Amino acid sequence: MIKIGWLYPDLMSTYGDRGNIICLQKRLQWRGKQSEIIPIDVHTSENQLKSVDIIIGGGSQDIAQEIVMRDLRGTKGKIIKSLIEKGLPALFVCGAPQIMGNYYEPAWGKRIEGLGIFDMVTKNPGKDAERCIGNVTAEVLWDNVGAPDHEPTIITGFENHGGRTYLGNGAKPFAKIIKGNGNNSEDGTEGVVYKNAIGCYFHGPLLPRNPIVADYLLSLVVGKEFSNN
């Protein structure tokens, strides 16, 4: 039984982020493999959290993000960080990468400290600044992901974020923007990679829209043979 850890299903699922969970479960099912969802929320025990095979996180509204951070600042955040250090596969889309970074400065209110898993910072230039909204096309940087032999992959999605993200030296971009804004509409980068954890501004259903990325993540979970099926 493969255990899919889903970060705060009712707080971090702003726009179709559930699509990534459905995609992983069905792609496993179609190949005869069973999975179950472990919600990672205020009720999750440490042992449950440590048992997951992959972590998936979606977007949240600013207010929900505060509630999430209050809970993650305890031992839960430390466990997630150590799991990812050990190479656990993870995907964070939309707003989730922001709280996995060093800090996030929202449109109003004070700076929110992140978990520091990704060496990056996110700043919202103010509530009157234009949001980055629209369809995005990008090319996956498989070298950074750790799969240099992977065939070239163009991914598509939709972005909708107020914050601008800047990567530090300890993190690499996940993809190179072909069309759209990406991390900050300045440096042409999209998303972030650290070990087997991927962060991406594409929000919502990244995986069903780009099943190659889904199968890559699943191959890390169930073994190399998976990606060839």
Add this chain to the structure above:
Amino acid sequence: MRLVFTLLAAKFTDSIIRILSLGSGSTWPGHLALALYPNILKKITQDSDAKIILIAGTNGKTTTSLIIKSILEKSGLNVFHNEEGANLLNGITTAFIRRTSLTGSISGDVAVLEVDENSLPHVLNELIPHGIIFLNLFRDQLDRYGEVDIVAHKWRAVLSLLTKDTTVVVNADDPQLAHISRSTKAPIIPFTIDPSYFSKKEQSHDVDSTYCPECGTKLSYQSYTYSHLGDYACSKCSFTRAESMQDYSHFLSDSHLKGIYNAYNISAAVTLVKSVFTSIDTDIISALKAMKPAFGRQEVIDYKGRKVLMLLSKNPVGFNQSIAVGNDMLKDKKNRVLVCLNDRIPDGRDISWIWDVEFEQLYKEGRDIYVSGDRATSMGVRLQYCTETGNMENIHVYQDLAEAVEASVKDTSTGNTLVVMATYSAMLEVRKILVGRKLL
């Protein structure tokens, strides 16, 4: 003089657009008038005796407006409204200009106006309504409206400006709306629906506001009607549902409308007409019996010997409610379903939300599902992920909408019903194919 000139110019534009049957005809006259005379709405409404009713909310604005208009007309009042879709400041201005003489006086007793979520603050800057309904607040077109919390933030600010001259009718079962309505000095009348609708014990996926707006604790619900609407209370602070609420949902059985969401629409409309006006039950019942659905909202169109039931479905909560109504129809195995997804400006450019809809409920019996629209492929993929094996043999994807309509109609037995669930612009297109002319 400037007012006369503005009205003349706007009315002239309006008649040209009408004569030539140009599109978006309901927005341009108002647009022009606002450019020439920015405070024209304030000017023409402040000295008028006409009562103004506003309807705000994510889902149900058009139907609720129509119910109110029908009841008030039955009571003998002269009512005007803004055309569906023209619910921004310019469309609302057009509605007034059509009813305003060159001397600036309004002919009509009541203006019933549906208002776009983001336009509500601008409209309330210009006029003072006698009544305003807050129906619900769900996630909808985040690329256009931003997050639900942002809309709530804006509404809270305008509510705090209202005075005792405005009666606020608010959905007691929506925790966020109930909370922001407390910021006003205006009289508040909370409404709900019959306890028998509170049948769900589990939270569904399509919720937005299930944490206490006062202290951030997870709300505890006794039961839900749909989405985050229900009987809630905070376990930590004193925030809870209103004690005294109006409920007129029993009038649903007097109408041709179906679904829990229409129980809310009717309860809201009747609460308003009974509090701001003095409508009597016999007028309410005969108005509801005679009322035809607004176009695309459970409207039935006869086509090639079949009935086509149009269910406008614009966002996750709306789509889930359409699926509930549709599944009821699809119990008859000779009925069919067509799902149409567009991603044009009125639909919202982002279609990620289809993953928040319980299409598994629609697919559950492995029934045939016809799919079309500009994003037919994406919709097909969503339905593929409802299947046990990945096999799409029951899912019929057509890139061409006319072909999809013909194929699904043909597959529907004569005399039976084709259920169409469509986003806004797709609904207009299907309607055009069925009726043979453009309506808007």
